[in-house]
Amino acid sequence: MRFALSDDQQFLQKVTDEVVGQALAATPARSAATDGGELRAALWSTLVELDLVALLVPVEHGGPGGSLTDACVVAEVLGRHLAPVPYVGTAIAAAALLRFAGGPPAALAGLAAGEPYSVLLDQHLADPDGPDGPDGPDGPDGSVSIAFDWVAGARGVALSPDGVATTYELAAGEEVDDVDLLHRLRRFDPVPAAAPRGDDARRARAMAWTGAAALLTGLADGALATATEYARQRHQYQRPIGSFQAVQHLCADMLVDVETSRSMTYGASWAAEHAPIDEAMRVAAAAKAYAGAAAVRVCETSIQVLGGIGVTDEHDAHLRLRTAHLHHAAFGGPDAPMLLLADRILEGN
Amino acid sequence: MDLRDSAEEARFRARLRTWLAENVPDESEPAVLAERWPYMRAFQERLYRAGWVALSYPTDVGGQGLGPMEEAILSEELGRANAPTLLPLGHLGRPLHRYGSEEQRRRYLRPLLAVEEIWCQGFSEPEAGSDLASLRTRAVREGEEWVIDGHKIWTSYGAFADYCLLLARTDPDAVRHRGISAFIVPLDTAGVTVRPIVLANGEEEFAEIFLDGVRIPAENMLGEPSDGWRIAMDVVNYERGAVETGYLPKFARYLSELGEVLTASGLGADRAARLRLGRVAAHLEVLRMHCLRTLSARVSGAPPGPESSVDKLLMTAVEQELMDLSIELVTDVGSPGRAEWFDRYLYGRAGSIYGGSAQVQRNILAERMLGLPRQQG
Numbered sequence: 001m002r003f004a005l006s007d008d009q010q011f012l013q014k015v016t017d018e019v020v021g022q023a024l025a026a027t028p029a030r031s032a033a034t035d036g037g038e039l040r041a042a043l044w045s046t047l048v049e050l051d052l053v054a055l056l057v058p059v060e061h062g063g064p065g066g067s068l069t070d071a072c073v074v075a076e077v078l079g080r081h082l083a084p085v086p087y088v089g090t091a092i093a094a095a096a097l098l099r100f101a102g103g104p105p106a107a108l109a110g111l112a113a114g115e116p117y118s119v120l121l122d123q124h125l126a127d128p129d130g131p132d133g134p135d136g137p138d139g140p141d142g143s144v145s146i147a148f149d150w151v152a153g154a155r156g157v158a159l160s161p162d163g164v165a166t167t168y169e170l171a172a173g174e175e176v177d178d179v180d181l182l183h184r185l186r187r188f189d190p191v192p193a194a195a196p197r198g199d200d201a202r203r204a205r206a207m208a209w210t211g212a213a214a215l216l217t218g219l220a221d222g223a224l225a226t227a228t229e230y231a232r233q234r235h236q237y238q239r240p241i242g243s244f245q246a247v248q249h250l251c252a253d254m255l256v257d258v259e260t261s262r263s264m265t266y267g268a269s270w271a272a273e274h275a276p277i278d279e280a281m282r283v284a285a286a287a288k289a290y291a292g293a294a295a296v297r298v299c300e301t302s303i304q305v306l307g308g309i310g311v312t313d314e315h316d317a318h319l320r321l322r323t324a325h326l327h328h329a330a331f332g333g334p335d336a337p338m339l340l341l342a343d344r345i346l347e348g349n
Numbered sequence: 350m351d352l353r354d355s356a357e358e359a360r361f362r363a364r365l366r367t368w369l370a371e372n373v374p375d376e377s378e379p380a381v382l383a384e385r386w387p388y389m390r391a392f393q394e395r396l397y398r399a400g401w402v403a404l405s406y407p408t409d410v411g412g413q414g415l416g417p418m419e420e421a422i423l424s425e426e427l428g429r430a431n432a433p434t435l436l437p438l439g440h441l442g443r444p445l446h447r448y449g450s451e452e453q454r455r456r457y458l459r460p461l462l463a464v465e466e467i468w469c470q471g472f473s474e475p476e477a478g479s480d481l482a483s484l485r486t487r488a489v490r491e492g493e494e495w496v497i498d499g500h501k502i503w504t505s506y507g508a509f510a511d512y513c514l515l516l517a518r519t520d521p522d523a524v525r526h527r528g529i530s531a532f533i534v535p536l537d538t539a540g541v542t543v544r545p546i547v548l549a550n551g552e553e554e555f556a557e558i559f560l561d562g563v564r565i566p567a568e569n570m571l572g573e574p575s576d577g578w579r580i581a582m583d584v585v586n587y588e589r590g591a592v593e594t595g596y597l598p599k600f601a602r603y604l605s606e607l608g609e610v611l612t613a614s615g616l617g618a619d620r621a622a623r624l625r626l627g628r629v630a631a632h633l634e635v636l637r638m639h640c641l642r643t644l645s646a647r648v649s650g651a652p653p654g655p656e657s658s659v660d661k662l663l664m665t666a667v668e669q670e671l672m673d674l675s676i677e678l679v680t681d682v683g684s685p686g687r688a689e690w691f692d693r694y695l696y697g698r699a700g701s702i703y704g705g706s707a708q709v710q711r712n713i714l715a716e717r718m719l720g721l722p723r724q725q726g
Contacts, residue, residue, distance in 0.1 A: 001351065001352055001353065001354060001355070001358060001418045001421065001641065001643055001645070002350065002351045003350060003352065003638075003642045003644075003645035004350070004642075004645050004646070005350070006350075010447070022397075034589065067350075069350045129567045162579060207486040222522065228719050228720075228721065229470065231721060232720075232721065232722065235535060239722070239725060240721075240722045242715075242721040242722050243721065243722040243723060243724055243725055244724070245712070245724055247721075248711065248712065248715030248716070248719075248721050248724070249708070249711040249712075249715065251714075251715055251719055252710075252711035252712075252714035252715045252719070253711070255659070255714050255718060255719060256663065256714070257664050258657050259639075259656075259659050260636075260639055260659065260663050263638045263639035263641075263642045264635045264638050264639070266350060266638075266642070267350075267352065267637075267638030267641065267642070268638075269350060270350040270351065270352045271352060274353070275350075275352070282634070283634060283638075285627075285631070285632035286630070286631040286635065289627065289628065289631040289634065290631045290634075290635050293628075312505050335620075335624060337631070338623070338627030338628050338630075338631060339620075339623055339624065339627055340625050340627070340628040341626075341627040341631055341634075342608075342622075342623035342624065342627035342630065343623065344630070345605065345607075345608035345626060346608055346611065346612060346617050346623070346626075348605065348608065
């Protein structure tokens with residue numbers, strides 16, 4: 001057993017951090033909300049050139065054949081910088097669905113080459129209050145219509161009723177007004193879809209959950225960094241507010257959330273890809289549930305430490321909180337992983 | 350990242366699993382400490398004789414010469430086998446091993462690891478709790494002896510112990526933590542009085558130790574004079590981890606029992622109850638993964654540092670969440686098991702106090718991990 005990033009992964013982390021940091025120093029992330037997709041496209045082509053988008057695409061389909069841990073390293077860095085790119089939706093969720101659930105090889109090759117793909121979200125597939133929840137094997141099939149992490153020209157990927165990953169041309173559609181200003185959702189004519197049942201589709205689900213957890217961990221880490229830096233510099237009562245115990249404890253709680261999310265996410269990044277499928281689902285569910293709730297908590301606490309500036313439109317804190325909420329709710333809703341974990345325990349009785 | 354067992358780890362796990370299948374007692378763990386203590390001790394003696402504890406200590410002091418990952422496997426397999434809880438004292442061997450003289454290691458370490466001799470730690474005092482550096486117990490050198498006077502409190506398992514790793518002030522002129530030394534005190538020495546403290550759940554897990562002109566040989570100092578603070582910080586950093594203290598399998602057992610309670614209460618299909626159970630299950634999984642990460646970092650041999658406060662806050666949060674859920678689920682007055690769960694719940698409140706309160710842990714993280722400016726008086 002070895003629970004640590006390899007030297008290569010630490011290098012990947014460093015390079016991604018530098019590249020994304022430089023790009024967003026030149027053009028702030030927030031401009032993606034209004035620039036008609038210019039920053040998103042520029043940053044995405046940088047990631048494509050570095051072969052970071054294709055990490056989960058196997059070598060025979062033109063990818064570098066990386067691991068989910070590699071992809072999570074990238075997702076965490078992107079989250080820390082609040083990078084407005086569709087990495088979790090395309091490079092992790094869509095890629096995993098295409099790769100594991102028998103998607104067309106040409107689509108994987110296209111994804112590796114930088115073609116845009118969005119995942120059609122499945123949260124409306126099943127009755128969330130039903131006995132099996134949206135993830136249960138007996139959840140009803142249905143249709144999906146909302147593309148997650150949508151970008152102009154993207155094709156949609158969904159699990160069709162026969163359990164195979166299928167791509168769709170997405171015509172027109174309309175922008176969905178949700179909470180996140182940097183990762184977009186778009187509504188299209190519904191396509192038939194199934195809940196993930198087979199082992200391969202469940203594997204893809206576990207990887208999507210873990211990818212979201214990695215992005216959420218990065219979002220939280222960035223919120224912590226912003227808050228502690230501010231607490232060191234902002235003076236009140238003739239001293240830095242970071243010297244007040246009340247503020248220190250808020251920051252310490254954020255650190256606990258970030259470090260424990262990181263442990264959970266990287267553990268899941270290995271398990272979701274390599275462990276037997278039941279274990280993979282269980283660990284990925286814990287990662288998604290925990291990192292989602294933790295990121296929302298940390299982004300909220302960061303706003304508290306920032307004080308008034310934290311609740312203005314001008315500061316990025318709300319953009320970060322928005323992105324955290326979207327990813328906490330992605331891929332079946334925030335409750336699905338917890339219901340899965342509970343039912344595992346109850347089935348054992 | 351690779352969470353698979355290596356070939357050696359897999360063989361170790363398989364052998365351990367076989368041994369546990371044949372050796373875990375049928376009778377379940379007694380609820381009352383007076384009965385639980387001999388039950389836990391007897392099982393741990395058997396574990397030690399069979400070579401399954403003290404895994405990461407070297408063989409020449411009575412360990413198995415294995416690494417932290419074997420400790421993680423032990424923890425997992427004990428939980429899986431529903432084995433008795435380990436005595437949470439393994440961390441006390443660490444300072445003996447690191448700071449002890451050749452003679453001290455030979456004399457004390459093997460019996461400690463074998464639980465033939467029980468150890469406790471004499472750190473806190475009535476006026477030195479969170480502010481441990483203000484401790485007043487004094488040791489004065491007289492010829493070839495140290496003479497110790499003072500009063501220790503909150504000593505875990507003090508009433509069961511044979512030896513105490515005790516902190517005392519040896520240099521009254523040095524500022525605070527600089528004048529403190531560590532001693533090995535046999536608790537049957539004249540002048541030592543041990544008085545159990547009855548906790549809110551009725552148990553006597555903690556004790557007070559009164560030291561009145563206690564004379565111990567000069568060679569019973571651990572490390573050099575004024576090493577006491579360093580030694581104490583080492584001990585608490587180990588104490589704050591969940592694997593070292595054997596709590597992980599215990600929590601896993603609680604979670605599975607709570608699943609049974611939920612089913613028995615007819616809440617198996619209740620969405621809110623399932624969400625609560627799932628949330629706690631996720632948190633326990635986080636603890637497991639965080640322990641693996643912590644142990645992996647320790648493979649290099651470096652002792653834990655201030656980051657162990659994350660482990661402690663996490664461990665405490667998981668325990669209190671488990672116990673809060675039990676109290677939410679077992680609401681029928683007089684229902685079977687309610688009083689027992691309540692006692693565990695009460696005990697869970699201690700988690701955020703012992704080993705450095707949750708507030709002290711946050712101070713440590715803020716100043717030493719986040720580099721926030723020091724608090725001003």
